[in-house]
Amino acid sequence: MRMVWWFLIFFLAAQIILVQFMVESYLAGHHDHLPYYLAALGFVFIMGVLMYLYFREVDDTRD
């Protein structure tokens, strides 16, 4: 779980940057870019969930 902590921090940073870009796009009126940001946010979230599950498995096995 120590490893996944660092990954999670990385994902959080990426997610926050993506949200910031998305808000900027929205305010600039580039509405056609927004679904791509949504997809990127979803991808990061799903990767986070998968990694959490994987490392939990590893942890439980080690215990």
Add this chain to the structure above:
Amino acid sequence: MWKKIDRYLREQALNINREKELEMNRRGFIAASLGLLGVLFLGSFPFAARALKPENKPKLPAVRIAGLDELKVGDSRPFQYPHDNEPSLLIRLAENKFRSYQIKCTHLGCPVYWDKATYKMTCPCHNGFFSVEDGSVLAGPPQRALPAVELDLRADGVYAVGLVPVEGHEGV
């Protein structure tokens, strides 16, 4: 009621319950950050929904610029479209080939003219050159293309019917 409040305040002020301290371990923290990722993801849905909403841009009027036989091949005619302060130019390149652009130079707003000899749209102020085919910049200080006017060839003449959206001209 008062007992409850008292207990709550005691718990907050004198947090000596060791079991509770263990609640927020590394795994809990990671699960919480995962929750935050999910919240950020779900929070972006309203923004994305905005992309699906159709934009209702005001429809521009159709304005007759010139008759089909009024303009010789290679000639141009100035007109205003869609407003009086938006000078535009209609250019006849071939028998059935017309091009039209708003002629405020995208550099500093000087009026661009059609130079038949060089086959380019030219800005006299700072030597900006635009392609007459699509309004793109060929040379000079301008960074963006000239906004094109959408044309419609009808039986009684050439009509301006709208503006072609250009990358970087979203406001137009």
